[in-house]
């Protein structure tokens with residue numbers, strides 16, 4: 383069984399890279415000193431250096447000290463990054479985890495080497511607080527590497543293994559999805575202000591209500607419509623509001639947005 387010594391390089395420590403680093407430390411998967419963070423402008427990482435993370439602008443140097451290499455740059459930035467790290471790669475040692483949208487394991491192996499162990503992961507920003515929905519996929523990585531990736535992401539939320547051809551769909555539903563639900567909460571709070579609450583209390587009420595809705599489904603293992611049926615009293619105010627929202631395209635707009643995001647998620651990377 384391969385042993386991972388726990389040194390993780392997160393290359394491209396922007397929004398998702400930093401969220402991942404915070405989540406792994408919070409979950410005790412790794413200590414800050416075991417995680418190297420890189421970014422083009424290293425000055426932006428100084429708060430993390432103060433917390434004990436290793437910060438660097440030299441991708442190849444941190445890859446040389448790591449077992450697990452997380453590729454967390456934009457799809458459009460990935461080819462350049464892979465060119466930078468190729469000389470430092472040890473194909474027998476490194477596990478590559480790519481969170482880049484729309485870049486296949488085969489695309490990455492084409493750049494890093496045919497023997498590279500590559501797993502794709504699609505987390506969302508709730509990873510920072512251990513509440514990510516992370517989908518993972520590979521085409522060729524060995525079972526022990528997949529197990530390690532599963533173990534890593536299970537410390538920071540729920541994990542579902544999927545076929546690689548569904549990764550762009552997972553991107554839209556889960557990674558972009560967190561923004562869609564957040565916008566829903568924001569819209570609800572704005573409605574709350576129109577009907578009489580101050581903005582801060584309206585937001586607090588909308589957030590707790592959304593949390594209750596999600597927890598109902600998680601804890602009762604029920605279907606949303608089952609729970610909705612319990613709220614909609616005959617001739618009542620809930621069904622009146624709900625139907626008004628549907629007449630205005632509520633479900634339809636969410637479905638259409640998710641479909642467009644999925645299309646876009648698959649078209650961000652250009653092979654070289």
Ligand SMILES: NC(=O)C1=CN([C@@H]2O[C@H](COP(=O)(O)OP(=O)(O)OC[C@H]3O[C@@H](n4cnc5c(N)ncnc54)[C@H](O)[C@@H]3O)[C@@H](O)[C@H]2O)C=CC1
Pocket residue numbers: 393394395396397398399420421422423441454455456457459462463466481482483504505506507557
């Ligand atoms: N933001 C999110 O919620 C999620 C993003 N992703 C994926 O994660 C990747 C990153 O997305 P974000 O974090 O949103 O973008 P971001 O722009 O916040 O972060 C990317 C970081 O990479 C750095 N960077 C670019 N080239 C570099 C290089 N050669 N060496 C070192 N650092 C470099 C940039 O300076 C930037 O800080 C994308 O591929 C995206 O598809 C996946 C899941 C969720």
Ligand SMILES: O=C(O)[C@@H]1CCC=N1
Pocket residue numbers: 483553557558
């Ligand atoms: O918006 C994006 O392209 C990235 C991928 C998933 C979440 N954020």
